[in-house]
Amino acid sequence: MIDQGHRSGEAHWPTPEEKKSKTQASQTLLRGLDIIDAVANGIDDLSEIAKVTGMTYSTAHRILSALQQRHYIRREPDQGYRLGHALLGLGYQAQAQIDLVKLAKPLLVELARQTSDTVHLGMPSQDSIVYLEKISSRRPVEISSRVGGNKPLFSTGIGKALLLDQTEEQWLALYDRSPANLQAICDRDKWLQMMRHYAQGGYAFDLGEDESTIRCVAAPIRDGRSHIVAAASVSSTVEYMPPGRMQQLVATVQETALKISTALGYRAV
Missing domain, CATH: 3.30.450.40 (GAF domain)
Structure with missing residues (x-):
């Protein structure tokens, strides 16, 4: 049975909700990259990261938490935020290529x-x-x-x-x-x-x-x-x-x- 709204062979035009979801995902990705760049440049405090990236404190904290889960960012008790070992591994892999x-x-x-x-x-x-x-x-x-x-x-x-x-x-x-x-x-x-x-x-x-x-x-x-x-x-x-x-x-x-x-x-x- 073929979905009448998306017949086989027809182009699928994204709905407004899908467009919004893709835009939000792109923004989140770019914000995550902005945070990585900030940490790479020596900014190790959450408030300062939020300030230089133009994010709210809560948004910066949420994205930082996700980056920590994937080991792109780590947090040292005495030193603040640092780049994580996942980035180190990617760097070596890029170098090898x-x-x-x-x-x-x-x-x-x-x-x-x-x-x-x-x-x-x-x-x-x-x-x-x-x-x-x-x-x-x-x-x-x-x-x-x-x-x-x-x-x-x-x-x-x-x-x-x-x-x-x-x-x-x-x-x-x-x-x-x-x-x-x-x-x-x-x-x-x-x-x-x-x-x-x-x-x-x-x-x-x-x-x-x-x-x-x-x-x-x-x-x-x-x-x-x-x-x-x-x-x-x-x-x-x-x-x-x-x-x-x-x-x-x-x-x-x-x-x-x-x-x-x-x-x-x-x-x-």
Whole structure:
């Protein structure tokens, strides 16, 4: 039996009551998002949340209660309202769904155009770096790296950039696990002093520790939690990378790394 008011194949036009219900649902959703934004911006008191969102005290309390039930908001006795673990989980999930290479590639291509050098994107894998992308140089230079290939963290520019947030104990432990060829070039104390300098400046160099003829300038890429998750670099042979040019490239590489970090949700403080 077919409902005479809604025959099969006919468009269903919402009634005034249905329109009102949908409008109220949309308003409630938007108000909930306004509250989440307010809490994310450090507003932790119910009265203040109601004030900045333009809601009545009772409406704000009702929506906050619903958000707490779904763990989007939590309330700490001494600290007021805070973002809940459900939002944290969604944030990690959204982060995981971002294709880093796809996001970064246009910026890497532009960096390669600006510098005419080989540009890399890499991420850590235990004591190694894995190359995710490589934009080849326009110069007659060949860098012995490949997408999917590995190089040591301790001797490459990208690798050192990935280590900048680690402790000195972690740096030295990595050095002690490293092959003897680096130790012949750079002793333990010198390497530690070098890493301290790089950590202060937010960049890293490869001064021939990996390949004697190659020089590299690298900078870390951070995610929305401010964690270093990858690094970008510019590399060439020593003839194209005198010390003065390497120093000039620091700001250029850092700018590209920051743009990629910002796209990943990073906000500089």
